[in-house]
Amino acid sequence: xxxxxxxxxxxxxxxxxxxxxxxxxxxxxxxxxxxxxxxxxxxxxxxxxxxxxxxxxxxxxxxxxxxxxxxxxxxxxxxxxxxxxxxxxxxxxxxxxxxxxxxxxxxxxxxxxxxxxxxxxxxxxxxxxxxxxxxxxxxxxxxxxxxxxxxxxxxxxxxxxxxxxxxxxxxxxxxxxxxxxxxxxxxxxxxxxxxxxxxxxxxxxxxxxxxxxxxxxxxxxxxxxxxxxxxxxxxxxxxxxxxxxxxxxxxxxxxxxxxxxxxxxxxxxxxxxxxxxxxxxxxx
Numbered sequence: 001x002x003x004x005x006x007x008x009x010x011x012x013x014x015x016x017x018x019x020x021x022x023x024x025x026x027x028x029x030x031x032x033x034x035x036x037x038x039x040x041x042x043x044x045x046x047x048x049x050x051x052x053x054x055x056x057x058x059x060x061x062x063x064x065x066x067x068x069x070x071x072x073x074x075x076x077x078x079x080x081x082x083x084x085x086x087x088x089x090x091x092x093x094x095x096x097x098x099x100x101x102x103x104x105x106x107x108x109x110x111x112x113x114x115x116x117x118x119x120x121x122x123x124x125x126x127x128x129x130x131x132x133x134x135x136x137x138x139x140x141x142x143x144x145x146x147x148x149x150x151x152x153x154x155x156x157x158x159x160x161x162x163x164x165x166x167x168x169x170x171x172x173x174x175x176x177x178x179x180x181x182x183x184x185x186x187x188x189x190x191x192x193x194x195x196x197x198x199x200x201x202x203x204x205x206x207x208x209x210x211x212x213x214x215x216x217x218x219x220x221x222x223x224x225x226x227x228x229x230x231x232x233x234x235x236x237x238x239x240x241x242x243x244x245x246x247x248x249x250x251x252x253x254x255x256x257x258x259x260x261x262x263x264x265x266x267x268x269x270x271x272x273x274x275x276x277x278x279x280x281x282x283x284x
Contacts, residue, residue: 006045007032009116016043016120023131028187033123033131041112044119046091046187091117094187097164104162105240106155107182127178135181135212136171145216146274151180152209153225153244156202160233161240165190165198169205171212192233199230224248243268 003011003019010016016034023031023042032043095114098121102108110122124132140148152174159166166189173185192198206226214221223246231248232238245267 004030004032004045006116006118007034007043010043010118010120013115015113015115019043026185034120036112036120040123041120042109042123044094044121046087046117046119048087087117090187091119093189094185095119097186097189100162100164101159101183101186104158106158106162107180108186109182109184124175124177124182124184132175132177132182134172135174135176138176140216142217143274143277145213145220148176148181149210149213149217149220150271150274152213153206153229153246155181155183156206156209156225157229157238157242157244158240160192160202160229161238163192165192165195165202166205167201170208174209202226202230220246 001019001021007016007019011019016036017038018035020033020035020040023033025031028047030045030047032045034041034043091114095111098108098111102110109124112120112122114120126132156166156169166183166186168185168188169183173183175182175184190198190201192202195201203226206229210220210223210225225244225246227248227250228244228246229238232242245264247264247267
């Protein structure tokens with residue numbers, strides 16, 4: 001295909017050998033499948049702010065640190081220089097988030113650099129080598145829904161432990177390859193401790209993911225992972241190894257300790273049995 005204008009400099013510099021096809025056009029970027037040194041990757045071309053339709057972007061940028069005082073002042077004045085710096089911060093936020101989360105153990109695409117508003121990264125594919133489907137395009141058994149939901153809650157927990165909230169997580173920005181879910185699209189990721197909207201965004205992320213899996217495993221709709229994780233996070237008790245139950249009791253509710261303990265035991269027993277079945281399947 002004809003090389004898009006925004007990708008031409010990367011072709012001229014030899015970073016991209018060929019633009020194979022357009023993969024998709026999203027609210028903040030266009031995605032292309034490209035060839036780089038014999039490897040098939042994807043190029044995410046960020047749209048300019050005036051063309052970007054991401055809603056309430058300012059809410060997501062709250063709490064992001066700007067090291068340079070000059071840059072911060074320019075951004076406050078909304079000068080042309082300030083707007084350019086704001087764009088760079090928006091684009092670099094995704095690279096930083098992807099790198100941080102990969103180190104934390106979250107499955108995200110590998111990145112290969114961001115040049116002039118173009119992010120080169122891993123193309124997630126299925127077993128046949130085709131582009132991996134979005135979660136919204138995947139159907140599954142009840143058992144698989146339970147297992148993949150566990151994986152996603154674990155990833156969301158690791159993200160929060162790393163101090164990040166995705167902020168726009170849903171069935172539309174999770175890909176599924178042969179190894180399971182892969183989280184994508186993170187330019188709007190927020191600082192969990194510094195953004196006043198972080199808790200609301202976190203709760204929405206968890207509810208969005210849970211509502212999808214609950215279509216195949218209805219009992220998941222009764223879980224309260226968002227409240228459980230955020231409460232532990234606020235108390236400084238959320239760790240990567242923390243075992244989650246999906247249960248939570250509001251402080252205002254009268255506590256029936258015995259009933260809660262019994263429910264926790266039942267959930268943990270169910271999880272243990274599910275893990276044993278999974279281990280047996282892997283051994284076979």
